[in-house]
Amino acid sequence: MNMTNFKKNDIFEAEVLDLTHEGQGVVKIDSFPFFVDNALPGERIKMHVLKVGKSFGFGRVDEFISQSKHRVTQLNLDYLRTGIADFGHLSYDEQVKFKHKQVVDILRKTAGKSDYPVLPVVEAIKTINYRNKAQIPVQMIDGLLTTGFYRKNSHTLIPVEDFYIQHPEIDAVVLFLRDEFRKINLQAYDEKTRKGWLRNIVVRRAFHTGEMMITLVVTSKKLPEKVELVIDHLVERFTNIKSVQLNINSGTGSFILGKEFILLYGKDFITDLMLDKTYQISAPAFYQVNTPQAEKLYETAYDFAGLKPGDVVIDAYSGIGTIGISMADRVAKVYGMEVVPAAVENAKRNAQLNELENTHYEVGTAEKIMPKWLSEGIKPDVIFVDPPRKGLDEGFIKAAAMMNPRRIVYISCNPATFARDVVRFEAEGYLLDKVQPVDLFPQTHHIELVASFNKNKRG
Numbered sequence: 001m002n003m004t005n006f007k008k009n010d011i012f013e014a015e016v017l018d019l020t021h022e023g024q025g026v027v028k029i030d031s032f033p034f035f036v037d038n039a040l041p042g043e044r045i046k047m048h049v050l051k052v053g054k055s056f057g058f059g060r061v062d063e064f065i066s067q068s069k070h071r072v073t074q075l076n077l078d079y080l081r082t083g084i085a086d087f088g089h090l091s092y093d094e095q096v097k098f099k100h101k102q103v104v105d106i107l108r109k110t111a112g113k114s115d116y117p118v119l120p121v122v123e124a125i126k127t128i129n130y131r132n133k134a135q136i137p138v139q140m141i142d143g144l145l146t147t148g149f150y151r152k153n154s155h156t157l158i159p160v161e162d163f164y165i166q167h168p169e170i171d172a173v174v175l176f177l178r179d180e181f182r183k184i185n186l187q188a189y190d191e192k193t194r195k196g197w198l199r200n201i202v203v204r205r206a207f208h209t210g211e212m213m214i215t216l217v218v219t220s221k222k223l224p225e226k227v228e229l230v231i232d233h234l235v236e237r238f239t240n241i242k243s244v245q246l247n248i249n250s251g252t253g254s255f256i257l258g259k260e261f262i263l264l265y266g267k268d269f270i271t272d273l274m275l276d277k278t279y280q281i282s283a284p285a286f287y288q289v290n291t292p293q294a295e296k297l298y299e300t301a302y303d304f305a306g307l308k309p310g311d312v313v314i315d316a317y318s319g320i321g322t323i324g325i326s327m328a329d330r331v332a333k334v335y336g337m338e339v340v341p342a343a344v345e346n347a348k349r350n351a352q353l354n355e356l357e358n359t360h361y362e363v364g365t366a367e368k369i370m371p372k373w374l375s376e377g378i379k380p381d382v383i384f385v386d387p388p389r390k391g392l393d394e395g396f397i398k399a400a401a402m403m404n405p406r407r408i409v410y411i412s413c414n415p416a417t418f419a420r421d422v423v424r425f426e427a428e429g430y431l432l433d434k435v436q437p438v439d440l441f442p443q444t445h446h447i448e449l450v451a452s453f454n455k456n457k458r459g
């Protein structure tokens with residue numbers, strides 16, 4: 001059958017063959033693939049066609065003829081519709097197996113080898129209610145200010161009260177604010193008319209201390225009437241709130257946060273602990289969303305690094321300094337760099353708070369600072385990298401290799417860019433030794449991993 005023969009609303013009965021890395025079922029009709037939400041491998045479904053493209057299409061389940069024994073049947077389907085938990089319909093054991101396979105497959109596909117040791121995934125103990133951060137969009141629905149999450153690939157808000165994967169106290173804060181804002185008739189921002197004030201509610205809750213930071217993302221500095229009263233009520237009700245801020249975003253893009261923050265209550269940071277070190281975290285700074293799993297991730301990274309007391313270490317993409325600071329008292333010197341100035345301020349302060357005198361932080365991009373440090377003659381024994389999803393820059397990799405470290409430890413939140421960078425590191429003589437996936441994001445398709453590269457040898 002030719003692909004042009006498929007039409008919207010056609011109905012087929014088919015078996016689900018596979019799962020995409022984002023959790024959609026894959027169905028093939030005469031070898032033409034369709035991607036189907038809420039469909040698991042092994043299930044037989046009656047599917048109707050939603051959309052047909054050149055080389056693939058999208059379908060929807062009309063009816064299950066048989067269901068997978070790994071299906072979690074009691075899941076609220078809004079968690080799939082929004083992508084809050086796009087793997088939530090799959091049992092946790094299977095989620096973890098799938099994530100492992102995904103790392104193995106992408107290394108084979110991209111790096112052309114299947115002999116890379118990928119260790120079994122470090123599973124999470126807490127598989128729901130684990131997130132320490134939420135960014136919740138706000139919209140008017142039928143005249144009522146409503147909090148929830150966008151339907152996937154849209155800006156249509158689906159109301160949600162229990163966000164399933166985040167700490168329940170974060171949900172409670174969001175609901176409290178929603179109800180208080182309803183009482184004062186506050187208007188949420190409307191993307192079409194560009195009217196209204198409140199765009200998003202961002203909540204962070206430190207895992208070990210319970211301290212909370214609330215950021216209201218709004219269109220202007222001017223507080224609508226009675227908002228101050230709402231803040232008073234909020235901090236009275238939740239006494240662990242240590243910071244309330246406005247973030248001004250008057251733009252039309254899809255970025256959540258604007259540049260400017262205004263402090264309304266408390267301090268402009270909250271404090272948490274990781275691996276028994278103290279950290280101040282400010283609103284613009286990155287902080288791993290699953291603290292106990294991030295602690296396991298870091299410990300694996302130190303273990304892979306095989307740190308020695310005389311080591312000079314680089315912590316590239318250092319954020320608020322967590323990776324370097326947790327190990328600084330085990331090595332001679334830590335250098336860190338990070339592009340967000342507020343995060344670097346936090347890192348410097350955090351080094352002081354933990355009474356460390358052997359750390360050095362600079363603001364700037366890793367791809368600029370690494371060649372600069374190379375030319376300044378900095379000679380690290382171990383380099384840690386923890387880049388965002390886009391992975392590393394080629395110039396960074398070359399500079400890192402020219403520094404001639406004993407080992408490079410790579411923390412990645414994106415196996416695809418990681419696999420690409422494996423090829424580049426191996427070309428520079430840094431051979432992949434082992435890979436340890438760590439599940440920081442249960443119920444979702446995201447996977448984190450830590451890997452080590454040794455100079456000219458494996459093992």
Ligand code: SAH
Pocket residue numbers: 285286287288317318319320321322323337338339340343364365366367386387388
């Ligand atoms: N290691 C930290 C942060 C990791 S997240 C932790 O574990 O918490 C990645 C960090 O890289 C973020 O803080 C982000 O602001 C920073 N970043 C993004 N692009 C960068 C670049 N080109 N150069 C340096 N830092 C960058």
